[in-house]
Amino acid sequence: MIEVNNVTKKFGDFIALDDLNMHVERGAIYGLVGPNGAGKSTIIRHLCGVYKQDSGSVLIDGQPVYENEALKSRFTCIPDDIFFFTQANTLDMMKFYKEMYPNFDEKLFHKIATCFPALNMKKMVRTLSKGMQKQVAFMLSIAAKPELMILDEPVDGLDPVMRRQIWSLIMADVAENGLTVLVSSHNLRELEDVCDHVGIMNNGKILLERSLDELQTSITKIQVAFDGDMPALPPHIDLLRKISTGRVHTLIVKGAPKAAEQAIAAMNPLIMDVLPLTLEEIFIYELGGENYAVKDIIF
Amino acid sequence: MRSKTSFFNKAVFKKNLSRTWAAGLLYFLILSWMLPVGVLLDISAAGNYTTRYTPAMNLSSRLSSVNNGFYPMIYVIILAIITFSYLFSKRDNYMIHSFPVSRKSLFFTGLCSITIVAIIPVILTGITTTAVAFANGVYDVTNVWYWVFIQVASTILFMGLSLFSMMLTGQTITAVLFYGIFNFLYYMMEFSMRIVGSSLIFGMMNAGNDLDITPLTPVMYITYNCRINFDLIWDDKGENLIGFTQTFGGAKELGIYMAVGVVLLIVAFVLYKFKNLETVQDFITVPFVKPIFSMGLSFFVSIVIGTIIVSALNVNSNFSYNKIFALTVLFTIISGIVIYYITLMLIAKTIRVCSLKNACTCVLYSIISIVVLLCIRFDVCNIENYTPDLEKVEWAGINIESPMVFTDESEIQQVINLQKAIIQDKREIRDFNINDIGTTVTFKYMLKSGKTVTREYYLVDNNPEVVSPEYYDTTKPLLDFVNTPERIKKHIIGPQWDNCTVKNVTFYQLYYNEEKETLDSYENSFSEKSKAEIQEAYDAVYAALLKDIDAGVIYQQTLSWVTDDDHVYYNNFDIELTPNDSNMVSDSDIFWGNILYSYYVPTNYMDCYEALNDKCVNTLNALKEYEFFYSEDQLFTNSQAYSLTSY
Known part of the structure; x- marks a missing residue:
């Protein structure tokens, strides 16, 4: 559904996006992760039609996004810093969205509103708390019945219950209507729960883009202990990182997990455990090669 | 399916109106107070004064006085800022442009809402004033609708100017500043050059006091020239009011202003269409405007500063002309470089602007400044040596202690010759200081084209025992000319x-x-x-x-x-x-x-x-x-x- 091909964007001398490629399938929940300054918000602004790329193409359903009213009426964006009109209350905003988005469902809006009983619909939105403003933004976005929802740090500022509520609403929309979601977040634990695809960004590029399952099985954490020193690993094993504590060694191995497991088992370790990696660990280890690894701090 | 080429978005239009209608209502109330209500009050009070106006006179008199280009100028920029305020906030800007609405729709919908809120109060005022006129037996209301025309034309011009200013910057205050600058740009540029001219150009010592209001300063030109001119007609004794005349001034200029307004709106739209939204909150958002702004502002401000500093120093010192020129160049260049770097800091939003590239452009700017000052020094534009041709002059005047005006050809020629003699002796005369005992002599010509040419010279007392023979020979004929009994x-x-x-x-x-x-x-x-x-x-x-x-x-x-x-x-x-x-x-x-x-x-x-x-x-x-x-x-x-x- 989303195709970003060789997009470059410069802000003066600074290269914000560097020949970036990204692809999101229809119906996917795509998590965009990366360190601060990686370019996540910049690519999201391109996808929302705010920025125009210096080169490359930003397409949704094969059409360029920039200045494409018809296309943009089929998706909604929730930026990290949400905009509401001065003096407007939730109902005023609802009327605005209703006229902006042809598929806007007012009944659905009021139905969703029942999920947020604490929200005063007649109070000026700008006077609401940040969390409540996010709730309003989600209510409006979901009621617009988009085919694609682009979210930049969507649940920042929401309490855990409200986060769950929001995500369950989105997941329901994904399940029922095949909604595609592109979400950027620093909260990798949360993304791990909801995303089926992940793209890791750094320095204006996508370093890695694949399904979460594939990602989690392509990197393996193996804990081993040997009687004596650890023998050298076979050359075909792509070792990302090795941490040794006494005779226990933790190996982060990239590539086919079964082959690595078999090769290490053949080295006759005293004990060997194969552990799953969290998204957060994958993020840290993948970016290790990009000079972004968490450094060991020595006091 | 939504059209890809729509110019209008109803939701945005409603949103715009919801934010500007109150301003429109207030503007209507102000105009109503000044016009229909004002006319009614004038008519009801007409009997209280010695000079008794008829209702038609009251109407015409009111319309001629309620004509101020500053009203639409201020009102339109307020509307434009409210309507396009999202352009100056990153959050608002990003969000509004992520909605399914193109810049074309946003621009033209915004323009449409500004036009409606700006013009409807004027038209309603025109209608109510017409009704008041009819009710008081005045059926010729051409003047009312000419006033409406002035307001509408001004509004279109100021809309163009305001949106153009707003598209050049990413800051609200700077947009307002640019709007003010554009309205007075020519006036300020001319004033700067005249200030320098008054110091460096021989014969232009009073140039700074003689500024005309031209169509290039629209808000002032509209106020003073595009108006209903109302004049009373008195009897021969000047005691009894017997009627009035009214003329409609500036219709052609208003037409041109409207056309300029439309062109500026088109330019503003093009700038908006190609605007990089990451430039929100930048001082200047259009790249090619940055060097023009830096160099233009630096040049015009620095020449004024340079001239003022040298004039201040000259108060207690008798500088020669060459010394004045050299010091003016020096202070102009120094202040110009300082201002140039300040503008660079404003544009870049940092004080770290020292780079080889900026230094090179600063040198280029300094060279341009020196070249302009040298052009003044060597009278490239033939200002110092200019005297009009006899056949082009309607009258010539000399003012020493009392102004004298001559229309006779031979006398006009004598005045021209007297001025030429002064010009010939300029190397000596321009070194005279205002502290020397002397007086200002003014030559003024009214040309047949309607233009006036004025030159002023500070001439010292021509006591033959003190002054040079050349100077005495130059000034004696001048005094002989004005001191004849018949003249x-x-x-x-x-x-x-x-x-x-x-x-x-x-x-x-x-x-x-x-x-x-x-x-x-x-x-x-x-x-x-x-x-x-x-x-x-x-x-x-x-x-x-x-x-x-x-x-x-x-x-x-x-x-x-x-x-x-x-x-x-x-x-x-x-x-x-x-x-x-x-x-x-x-x-x-x-x-x-x-x-x-x-x-x-x-x-x-x-x-x-x-x-x-x-x-x-x-x-x-x-x-x-x-x-x-x-x-x-x-x-x-x-x-x-x-x-x-x-x-």
């Missing part, structure tokens, strides 16, 4: 000096009051004399004064501001004359341009107000003979008066 009578007393009635003669007798240590003055009232006897006395004094003028002892103009206090009398002397032809126009009114005003009325009097001196034997004898004073003891020279009164 004094015709151009200083007035063109009807020999066709007038002496209305009054004033002469103060002076007595020294030892007790109070003051000079007390006393004027003979002639209460014991008949009217004929008084008139005989007046006529005799005037005739004696003319004799003294013929003798060349009074009204003699010099190039010195120092009065010969030992020989000039302190006693006040004045003769009032009434011309027999009431349509007399004085040289002073022509020279100062008073006759160009639509409300100009001939003065109907001439005045001989001049201090007598001890050589005015004829006048003094006549005054004594006809008992304006009785003894020489009542005459005090300035020196005597000053010493007695401790001045």
Whole structure:
């Protein structure tokens, strides 16, 4: 559904996006992760039609996004810093969205509103708390019945219950209507729960883009202990990182997990455990090669 | 399916109106107060004044006074800022552009809402004023709708200017600043150049005071020139109001303003369409405008600063022209470099602007500044050496102590020749300092094209014992020209000096009051004399004064501001004359341009107000003979008066 091909964007001398490629399938929940300054918000602004790329193409359903009213009426964006009109209350905003988005469902809006009983619909939105403003933004976005929802740090500022509520609403929309979601977040634990695809960004590029399952099985954490020193690993094993504590060694191995497991088992370790990696660990280890690894701090 | 090429978005339009309707209502109330309500109040109060206006006069008078380009100028920028405020906030900007609405829709919908809120109050005011006029029996309301036309045309121009300004920057305050600058850009540029000219260009010493309002300063031009001109018509005695005239000024210019407004709107749209939204909150968002702004602002501000600094230094020093020029260049370049780097800091939003590239552009800018100043120095535009051709001149004037205007060809040619002589001696004259004893001599020409050419020179006293022979030879013919008795009578007393009635003669007798240590003055009232006897006395004094003028002892103009206090009398002397032809126009009114005003009325009097001196034997004898004073003891020279009164 989303195709970003060789997009470059410069802000003066600074290269914000560097020949970036990204692809999101229809119906996917795509998590965009990366360190601060990686370019996540910049690519999201391109996808929302705010920025125009210096080169490359930003397409949704094969059409360029920039200045494409018809296309943009089929998706909604929730930026990290949400905009509401001065003096407007939730109902005023609802009327605005209703006229902006042809598929806007007012009944659905009021139905969703029942999920947020604490929200005063007649109070000026700008006077609401940040969390409540996010709730309003989600209510409006979901009621617009988009085919694609682009979210930049969507649940920042929401309490855990409200986060769950929001995500369950989105997941329901994904399940029922095949909604595609592109979400950027620093909260990798949360993304791990909801995303089926992940793209890791750094320095204006996508370093890695694949399904979460594939990602989690392509990197393996193996804990081993040997009687004596650890023998050298076979050359075909792509070792990302090795941490040794006494005779226990933790190996982060990239590539086919079964082959690595078999090769290490053949080295006759005293004990060997194969552990799953969290998204957060994958993020840290993948970016290790990009000079972004968490450094060991020595006091 | 939504059209890809829609120009209008209903949701955005409603949103815009919801934020601006209150301003529209307020504007309508203000206009209503000034026009229909104002007209009604004028009509109801008309009977209270001596000058009784008809309802038609009240309407026309009101419409001519409620015409101020500043109202639409301020109102439109307020509407534009409210409507397009999202352009100046990152959050608002990103969100509004992520909605399914194109920049084209946003721009034209915004424009549409501004137009409606700006123009509807004007049209409603026009309608209500028309209704008020009809209700009071005034059925010719062309003037009302011409006023509406002025407001609409101004609004279109200011919309173009405001949106153009807003697209150049990412900051609200800067947008307003640019809007103000564009409205007065030409005026400020001309003022800067005139300030420099007044210091560096020979003959342009008063250039800074002589700014015209041109169509390139729209808000002022609309206020003063695009208007309903209302004039009253009085009877021959000037006592009874018999009617009024109204003319509609500036229709052609308003048409041009509307066209310019439309062009600016198109340019603003193009700038918006290609605007990089990451430039929100940047000082200038359009790359090619940045060097123009930096260099333009630096140049015009620095030349003013350079000139002011040198003028201040020159107050207590007698700098030669060459020294003034060199110092002006120095201070202009120094202040220019400082301002240039300040503008770079504003644009880059950082104080770290020292780079080789910026240094190179600064050097380039400095070279351009020096070249411009050298062009002024060497009179590339032929300003210093210019004198008009005789056949192009309608009248020529000289003002030393009193303005004199000449329409005769031979006299005009003489004036031109006198100015040429001064220009020939400019190397010497331009080094004169304002602290030297001298005076300002003005040459003024009204060309047949309607333009005026003015040159002013500071000339020092031409005492042959002090000045150079060349200077004496230059200035003596000038004084000889203005001091001939016939020219004094015709151009200083007035063109009807020999066709007038002496209305009054004033002469103060002076007595020294030892007790109070003051000079007390006393004027003979002639209460014991008949009217004929008084008139005989007046006529005799005037005739004696003319004799003294013929003798060349009074009204003699010099190039010195120092009065010969030992020989000039302190006693006040004045003769009032009434011309027999009431349509007399004085040289002073022509020279100062008073006759160009639509409300100009001939003065109907001439005045001989001049201090007598001890050589005015004829006048003094006549005054004594006809008992304006009785003894020489009542005459005090300035020196005597000053010493007695401790001045």
